[in-house]
Amino acid sequence: xKVLVPLKRVPDPYSRIRLAPDGAxxxxxxxxxxxxxxxxxxxxxxxxxxxxxxxxxxxxxSIGSAECEEQLRKALAIGADRAIRVDCAETLDxxxxxKVLVRVVERExxxxxxxxxxxxxxDNNQAGQMLAALLDWPQATFASKIEFNDGRAxxxxxxxxxxxxxxxxxxxxxxxxxxLNEPRYVALPGIIKARTKPLESLTLxxxxxQQECRVAVVSxxxxxxxxxxxxxxSVDELIEALRVEKGLLKS
Amino acid sequence: MSRALLLAHDASECEPLxxxxxxxxxxxxxxxxxxxxxxxxxAESIGSLMVGDPPPADSLCSGLRGxxxxxxxxxxxxxxxxKDYLPRLAALLDRPMVSDVVGVVDPKTFTRPMFAGNITADVRVNADAFVVSVRATAxxxxxxxxxxxxxxxxxxxxxxxxxxxxxxxxxxxxxLAQAKVxxxxxxxxxxxxxxERLIGGLADLLGGAAGATRAAVDSGIxxxxxxxxxxxxxxxxxxxxxxxxxxxxxxxxxxxxSKVIVAIxxxxxxxxxxxxxxxxxxDLFVAIPELMSKIKP
Ligand SMILES: Cc1cc2nc3c(=O)[nH]c(=O)nc-3n(C[C@H](O)[C@H](O)[C@H](O)COP(=O)(O)OP(=O)(O)OC[C@H]3O[C@@H](n4cnc5c(N)ncnc54)[C@H](O)[C@@H]3O)c2cc1C
Numbered sequence: 007x008k009v010l011v012p013l014k015r016v017p018d019p020y021s022r023i024r025l026a027p028d029g030a031x032x033x034x035x036x037x038x039x040x041x042x043x044x045x046x047x048x049x050x051x052x053x054x055x056x057x058x059x060x061x062x063x064x065x066x067x068s069i070g071s072a073e074c075e076e077q078l079r080k081a082l083a084i085g086a087d088r089a090i091r092v093d094c095a096e097t098l099d100x101x102x103x104x105k106v107l108v109r110v111v112e113r114e115x116x117x118x119x120x121x122x123x124x125x126x127x128x129d130n131n132q133a134g135q136m137l138a139a140l141l142d143w144p145q146a147t148f149a150s151k152i153e154f155n156d157g158r159a160x161x162x163x164x165x166x167x168x169x170x171x172x173x174x175x176x177x178x179x180x181x182x183x184x185x186l187n188e189p190r191y192v193a194l195p196g197i198i199k200a201r202t203k204p205l206e207s208l209t210l211x212x213x214x215x216q217q218e219c220r221v222a223v224v225s226x227x228x229x230x231x232x233x234x235x236x237x238x239x240s241v242d243e244l245i246e247a248l249r250v251e252k253g254l255l256k257s
Numbered sequence: 258m259s260r261a262l263l264l265a266h267d268a269s270e271c272e273p274l275x276x277x278x279x280x281x282x283x284x285x286x287x288x289x290x291x292x293x294x295x296x297x298x299x300a301e302s303i304g305s306l307m308v309g310d311p312p313p314a315d316s317l318c319s320g321l322r323g324x325x326x327x328x329x330x331x332x333x334x335x336x337x338x339x340k341d342y343l344p345r346l347a348a349l350l351d352r353p354m355v356s357d358v359v360g361v362v363d364p365k366t367f368t369r370p371m372f373a374g375n376i377t378a379d380v381r382v383n384a385d386a387f388v389v390s391v392r393a394t395a396x397x398x399x400x401x402x403x404x405x406x407x408x409x410x411x412x413x414x415x416x417x418x419x420x421x422x423x424x425x426x427x428x429x430x431x432x433l434a435q436a437k438v439x440x441x442x443x444x445x446x447x448x449x450x451x452x453e454r455l456i457g458g459l460a461d462l463l464g465g466a467a468g469a470t471r472a473a474v475d476s477g478i479x480x481x482x483x484x485x486x487x488x489x490x491x492x493x494x495x496x497x498x499x500x501x502x503x504x505x506x507x508x509x510x511x512x513x514x515s516k517v518i519v520a521i522x523x524x525x526x527x528x529x530x531x532x533x534x535x536x537x538x539x540d541l542f543v544a545i546p547e548l549m550s551k552i553k554p
Contacts, residue, residue: 019507023375032376044488100344101353124488129371130356132344135314139348144315144418147341150481160421164481166337166434166490171422172313184471184488185481220353220384224366229377232513235534241547244519244537252517252534254496255463255552 007154007176008063009052010116012107013045013081015074016127025228032226041077044122046084047182050189051152052120053085063087067110069103071095075205082200083192089205090114094217100128102218104136109213111141116177118159123148123181134181144174150185261285262328263300264321264343266311267292269435270334275299275399277332277391280361286328288410290317297401302408310423314342316416322349324410328386335390335491336434347388354388355380357491359395373487374510393434394493394514426480430457430466433483438465439494441485441512443502444472445541452478455545456500462552468492470508486511500541504529521545 017023018038026033041049049066056062064086068074071093078089092106111119119138124131138145146152146161150169153160160173164183210217238244248254261283263274271287275298278285286302287294290311294303311317325331325346333339335357347354360368366381367389433439440463442456452473460467469479471486485492487510497515502508504520504527512518513532520533521544530536537544 017372019373023372023506025376032372099353101348101351104348126487127372129373129487130354131340132347132354132356135341135344136348136354138315139318139345144313144416145341145345146418147314148337162422164337166482168423168425168480168482170420170424172418173421174313174315174418183481185475220387221355221380221382223371223378224381225379226371226376227378229370229374232518232532234531235518235536237530237536237538239537241537241539241544241551244535245548245551247535248496248517248519252496254517 007055007059007061007118008065008114008116009055010111010114010119011045011048011052011064011066011081011086012119012121012133013049013066013068013077014042014122014125015039015068015070015077016042016125019043019126025226029226039073039076041080042122042125044124044126044182046189047184047186048120048122049081049084049086050187051182054187056085065090065114065116067092067107069094069098069106078205079200080192080197082203082205083197084190088203091205091207092213093207093209096217097219097222098217099219099221100130100132101136101220103133104140105218106210106213106215107133107137108140109215111137113213118176119179121179121181123183134179138179141177141179144178145180146172146174146178147181148183149180150183152180152186259283259329260327261330261332262325263287264331264333265289265294266334266336266338268294269432270393271295271298272399273393273396274332274334274391276396277358277361279399280396281330281364283330283364286408287405294405296405297403298399298405299402300405303405304408304410306410306412311338312414313416313418313420314345315418316414317342318346318349319416320412320414321346324412326350330387330389332389332391335392339390343388343390350386350388352387353382353384354390355382356390358389358391370510373506374513375506392491394491426482430460431464433466433468433485434490434492436466436492437494438463438496439468439485439492439512439515440465440498440500441468441470441502442473442479442500443470444476444478445501446473446478449478455541459498459545459549462549463496465494465496468512470502470505499529499533500545502529503527504532
């Protein structure tokens with residue numbers, strides 16, 4: 007089984023996001039970048055599959071400029087076999103990303119694409135579903151448990167009201183949710199060792215892909231901060247304030 | 258073809274979607290996936306797929322594809338259900354998509370949060386036809402008018418995915434995303450029984466819904482469908498009570514539009530107090546039972 011894991015370089019989720027002085031982008035000067043947390047869960051899941059079955063091959067792919075090789079190296083350190091960087095300095099929208107990934111899928115012929123449900127920068131939650139549509143493959147989003155049997159996948163996924171289980175033949179696209187696994191910690195020596203694993207760089211032209219972006223950010227602002235109210239000293243004072251000042255908790 | 262199709266999971270999503278379409282200023286039709294649609298929301302036509310349980314995304318989208326192609330804008334609610342199938346439908350139609358819309362600037366420019374709500378962005382769609390997911394909390398009170406005409410929708414879903422199981426968490430409380438009051442609990446709630454007794458108990462007294470943080474869900478204290486936040490549900494009730502919740506960016510992204518926020522936390526420095534209208538520095542195991550005894554009619 008061959009697993010393709012697309013991943014994105016994003017700001018550390020615990021970093022402070024502010025606008026750059028020109029207001030056109032976020033200020034990245036003091037920001038650490040990481041593998042998008044949901045993509046890291048996808049890498050971890052693929053590596054666990056490989057630990058159970060050594061014949062599993064894991065290819066990670068990221069679309070971006072040279073910096074994202076740092077995240078690809080980390081994925082190799084977690085246990086992926088090889089990495090592809092699709093060189094692209096321009097912004098793509100989610101459909102544009104999905105179209106590039108279609109080309110990567112055609113080149114690599116994986117049985118499974120495993121990826122994060124959303125990137126925590128744009129928060130779009132689109133690319134996996136779009137890729138599945140373009141390939142005409144089944145999809146299971148927001149996965150919290152994945153099993154394989156005889157060329158079929160059984161996925162438990164999180165829904166608005168609980169969970170459901172889907173069953174479908176491979177190849178397929180599965181997107182990960184938080185509860186799928188807890189990614190391992192990789193120490194620096196592991197990251198250094200992974201430097202010997204292959205990392206190939208391709209252009210959009212190599213793949214026969216195009217840069218498509220039909221959804222573009224035209225302006226950004228920081229939402230006005232919500233101002234803190236006041237401290238109350240007791241439950242009685244809280245109930246009184248909610249009743250009198252806000253007209254809530256009417257009895 | 259300048260016309261919007263609103264795809265509502267059920268009747269409860271029709272109002273916010275109609276309010277969105279009215280802000281967009283296009284004529285619109287509404288199709289509910291399960292159940293009926295109200296007749297007075299200003300839609301030209303309304304229809305229903307009348308399926309009991311929506312089929313998995315591959316089937317659902319194959320069934321909707323031909324019909325949806327007749328519209329320039331296809332919009333649905335940004336629930337987990339909508340987030341699952343709308344992008345698939347968009348790609349089948351080769352249309353770009355804008356997620357989590359909270360405002361309409363002009364018919365092709367939309368406001369949406371990014372970076373866990375730390376940034377508000379205006380995004381422009383450079384296409385004549387596109388797909389949108391709409392945050393129901395940001396659109397309400399559509400102008401009520403008219404009597405929509407009934408419409409037949411040809412729906413013939415085909416797909417290879419089978420749903421083999423389903424576990425719904427116990428109902429009985431109002432829908433979290435639409436409740437007027439939400440009581441949420443975090444990591445210190447210890448276990449499912451304690452969470453249900455204190456958070457569920459207070460929610461019931463207030464006629465509200467229970468919510469939780471990721472930390473509470475990850476540790477099995479609360480079911481996954483209660484997670485509020487950047488990667489969970491978005492709520493904006495009249496009253497949000499956060500008990501034992503630190504106030505991470507990711508959690509606040511899902512609740513900071515609430516009208517009144519109450520925080521109960523033992524740590525006076527907890528970030529949740531920065532956005533709370535009323536902050537009570539107290540042990541929740543003392544404060545919540547006291548609240549319950551004093552609110553009790
Ligand atoms: C990719 C990603 C996505 C995420 N998505 C979400 C999301 O959608 N929603 C979400 O909620 N989180 C999300 N998180 C997690 C988030 O970063 C925080 O870890 C989480 O919200 C913390 O939950 P908490 O407040 O319950 O726990 P903690 O941060 O541990 O806070 C517990 C609080 O309880 C207080 N406390 C302890 N004991 C008591 C007591 N007896 N009485 C009163 N107060 C007490 C403490 O002072 C503390 O402030 C996400 C994280 C990542 C990386």
